[in-house]
Amino acid sequence: MTETWTFGGDRTAVTAQEAVAVLRRRIGEGRRETWLTGSTGRLLSVVSNTERALVMLLDGADDPGSHAVSVGSAGASGGFVLADGQCDTYPDQDTVPLDEAFRIVRHLIGTGLPPTDTGWVVDG
Numbered sequence: 001m002t003e004t005w006t007f008g009g010d011r012t013a014v015t016a017q018e019a020v021a022v023l024r025r026r027i028g029e030g031r032r033e034t035w036l037t038g039s040t041g042r043l044l045s046v047v048s049n050t051e052r053a054l055v056m057l058l059d060g061a062d063d064p065g066s067h068a069v070s071v072g073s074a075g076a077s078g079g080f081v082l083a084d085g086q087c088d089t090y091p092d093q094d095t096v097p098l099d100e101a102f103r104i105v106r107h108l109i110g111t112g113l114p115p116t117d118t119g120w121v122v123d124g
Contacts, residue, residue, distance in 0.1 A: 002112075003038045003039050003040050003042070003112050004038070004039045005019060005036045005037065005038050005039070005044065005109050006036065006037050006039075007019075007022060007034065007035075007036055007037075008035055008036075008037070013039075014036075014109070015109070016105070016106040016107075016109040016110040017106065019036060019105055019106070019109050020102045020105055020106055022034075023046055023101075023102065023105065024102070027048050027050060027098075030081075031083070032047060032048045032049065032050070032080065032081045032082075033045070033046075033047045033081065033082045033083045034046050034047075036105075036109075041059070041060050042057065042058060042059055042060070043056075043057070043058040043060070043061065043065075044056070044057055044058075044105065044108060044109075045057075045058070046101055046105060047080050047081075047082065047088075048080065048098060048101070049077055049078065049079035049080045049081070050079070050098065051077065051097070051098055052077050052090075052092065052095040052096060052097055052098060052101075053095060053096060053097075053098050053100075053101035054067060054068075054080060054090055054094060054095050055067060055068040055095075055096060055101050055104050055105065056123075057108065057114070064123040064124040065122075065123050066120055066121060066122045066123055067094060067120070067121060067123060068095075068096045068100075068101070068104050068114065068118055068119065068120055069093055069094055069096070069119040069120065069121050070092055070093055070094075070095065070096050070097075070100075070119065071093065071119040072093070073091075073092035073093045074092065074093070075091075075092045076089050076090060076091050076092060077089065077090060077092055077095060080095075094121075096118075100118075103115065104118055
C-alpha cells in the first residue's frame with residue numbers, strides 16, 4: 001500500500017503538488033508551522049521564516065525524527081514562528097532554502113523518502 005498524506009486533522013489525502021500549494025498558501029497567510037500526517041503514522045513538519053524552512057520527518061509522535069540540512073551553511077536565521085506564537089532561531093545548517101523545502105516535501109510525499117541528494121540528519 002502506498003502511503004498517503006493529510007494536513008492535520010483533515011482526512012483528505014493530498015498529492016505532492018497539492019501539499020506544496022497548501023504550504024505556500026499557509027506561509028503566505030503567516031501560518032509558518034505545518035504538520036502533515038502519513039497513513040502509516042509518520043509525521044512531516046515544515047516550519048518556515050518565509051526564506052528558509054526546518055523540514056522534519058518523524059516515524060511517530062514519540063520519535064525524535066530526522067531533518068533536512070544544508071551542509072556547510074554558516075550563520076543562523078530567526079523568524080521561525082510556531083503555531084503557539086513562539087519565534088525560534090535555527091542554525092542555517094539545520095534549515096534549507098524554502099524552494100528546497102518544497103522540493104523535499106514533493107519528493108517525500110511522492111516516494112516516501114527524502115531525495116538522495118539532500119543532506120539529512122537523524123535526531124535523537
